[in-house]
Amino acid sequence: MTISTTNLVEIRDMSFYRGARPIYKNMNLSVPKGKVTAIMGPSGIGKTTLLRLIGGQLKPQSGTILFDNENIPTLSRSRLYQVRKRMSMLFQSGALFTDLSVFDNVAYPLREHLNLPEPILHNLVLMKLQSVGLRGAANMMPSELSGGMARRAALARAIALDPELIMFDEPFAGQDPISMGVIVKLISEINQSLGLTCIVVTHDVDEVLSIADYAYIVAEQHIIAGGTSQELRQNTDPRVKQFLDGLADGPVPFHYPANDYKADLIGGSR
Numbered sequence: 125m126t127i128s129t130t131n132l133v134e135i136r137d138m139s140f141y142r143g144a145r146p147i148y149k150n151m152n153l154s155v156p157k158g159k160v161t162a163i164m165g166p167s168g169i170g171k172t173t174l175l176r177l178i179g180g181q182l183k184p185q186s187g188t189i190l191f192d193n194e195n196i197p198t199l200s201r202s203r204l205y206q207v208r209k210r211m212s213m214l215f216q217s218g219a220l221f222t223d224l225s226v227f228d229n230v231a232y233p234l235r236e237h238l239n240l241p242e243p244i245l246h247n248l249v250l251m252k253l254q255s256v257g258l259r260g261a262a263n264m265m266p267s268e269l270s271g272g273m274a275r276r277a278a279l280a281r282a283i284a285l286d287p288e289l290i291m292f293d294e295p296f297a298g299q300d301p302i303s304m305g306v307i308v309k310l311i312s313e314i315n316q317s318l319g320l321t322c323i324v325v326t327h328d329v330d331e332v333l334s335i336a337d338y339a340y341i342v343a344e345q346h347i348i349a350g351g352t353s354q355e356l357r358q359n360t361d362p363r364v365k366q367f368l369d370g371l372a373d374g375p376v377p378f379h380y381p382a383n384d385y386k387a388d389l390i391g392g393s394r
């Protein structure tokens with residue numbers, strides 16, 4: 125196996141099944157250190173699953189998932205706990221703790237993992253909030269925030285422990301164009317100013333391609349195309365064009381695999 129020092133995450137020949145159903149078959153993926161990597165693909169194809177595999181919450185049936193050259197699926201529980209501290213995941217539902225203020229939400233992982241004197245913790249939290257433009261909202265409760273602000277507060281919490289990798293699951297979903305622009309800019313800024321490796325899973329092609337150094341498209345249980353944003357835009361594969369142009373139907377089927385429609389309808393009750 126070639127071990128790369130330039131890729132923070134390296135997936136080789138990885139297969140993952142849900143029951144008998146393959147989600148990934150012999151898939152390969154490299155996520156370069158310090159870059160923004162976009163993972164795109166149709167709904168239900170396995171993008172969130174991929175993030176959970178990288179985070180060690182799910183185990184593949186075969187293959188390797190290297191994080192900084194450590195094979196995640198084979199790590200002991202305690203080692204995985206250590207490695208996971210270096211990664212952060214921001215899920216779409218990235219819920220804040222509703223009974224804690226914005227300040228305390230961001231302070232939570234710091235209090236949980238580090239034993240910092242209160243004045244240092246205070247300043248660290250304010251610095252994280254400053255980086256997402258919410259220092260002024262430190263004392264607000266999550267219920268008082270707009271959707272976009274809540275997402276930014278969740279981002280401040282996700283970077284509280286200075287992870288090396290941050291994985292965003294659909295960061296733009298449900299945002300108005302201005303909030304989307306703010307989030308695009310924030311991802312780009314935290315990548316550039318903190319040197320954070322970012323993986324962004326999304327359907328929002330234009331937004332993500334504007335900041336991604338590399339972009340991959342998942343379909344048919346593996347990566348069907350990848351490269352720089354520009355290379356992907358020039359790709360002539362009809363499946364890639366279908367996805368990038370947002371066409372509802374094409375070589376990548378719109379429907380989740382199902383029984384014959386007519387048979388299902390006349391078959392009556394299930």
Ligand SMILES: Nc1ncnc2c1ncn2[C@@H]1O[C@H](COP(=O)(O)OP(=O)(O)OP(=O)(O)O)[C@@H](O)[C@H]1O
Pocket residue numbers: 142147165166167168169170171172173174
């Ligand atoms: N806990 C589970 N048990 C069984 N199947 C699951 C489970 N979670 C997800 N799946 C299936 O795995 C497949 C991949 O799901 P996943 O959430 O990774 O897709 P996705 O590409 O992130 O979709 P979307 O873009 O719609 O969020 C889906 O078909 C889903 O039905």
